[in-house]
Amino acid sequence: MNKKANLLHQILVQLILIALIFGLFYLSTMAKANSRVVKQQVLEKEIALLIDSAEPETNLYIYKLNINGYINKIILKNSSVSVYVDEYSLSKGYPFFTRYNVSISEDQDKFIIYIK
Amino acid sequence: MNKKAAIGESIQMVYRLVIVLIIAVVIMGNSALVYDFYINTRNSEAKILTQSILDCIVKDSKIDIDGFSNSFNYKNKVLEYCGIKNLDRFYVKLSFFSGNNNILILEQGDSGKLWTKTILENQKGSILKYTPGYYKSNYVYTGIYNGQEARISIEVEVLINEETK
16 A cells, blocks of 8 residues: 555656646747747738738728737838837837838827828 | 665656656757747738739729830839839839730849749748748730730739848
8 A cells, every 4th residue: 555655656746747847848938939029020010011001091000909919119210110019129120112101100099000 | 665666766757857858848949949930921022012013003904005115214113113112122023915925024123032032942941931922923904005905914023032121
């Protein structure tokens, strides 16, 4: 009985340790997948594609609080769009090529991109 | 259980844990590579650029080939003519056909960039994130050619290289 109990105890300890190790790696992988850099890349490319495909006299509304996090700032400069998500302050920006004039304004809860 | 057996089992447990750790590190390494997350939107950009250029050169669903041939100063600057920005990334070629005759070619950009596409097509791994966007398609419009209305087909080829910034 004592031997069986010992074996069970050892297996249990091993299983807990294995679960802990995999749990840690799973969490770190998830953290990387959901990182601000990824969210920023998604937002910049989505916005660039929207601008490129938009017809003149189109307004694009981008809410500050959205599925990809909280957008602090969007800058349109030298025909590229930079999005700053969750207080991440670095951005290379993503270029767009639209042949129309593009400008941006900030509202309380959203950014508005004007294509004219 | 005697003492030797207990020590033996403890060593075995450490051994198992080391194996688990190695497996976990391998999984972590692979997932880190997979989540070197890069979204390549260049193929979509190539399609959008194609539509944008067609919107620019086709007026009221018609193309004035005579107008292009006589007064068009943009044969090698079709993107500039259309007011497209960030030109460095693009190669665009529009071939106009009346029947089987190639009547006009408008293009802009470095056609050598097509080599990048050919080279990267046969590669594997993370280098693929540099694969250019590419779109080639044919369109048919009514147009004015030699003073007469004619069916004009356009072959559009667009290549978009990686962003340089």
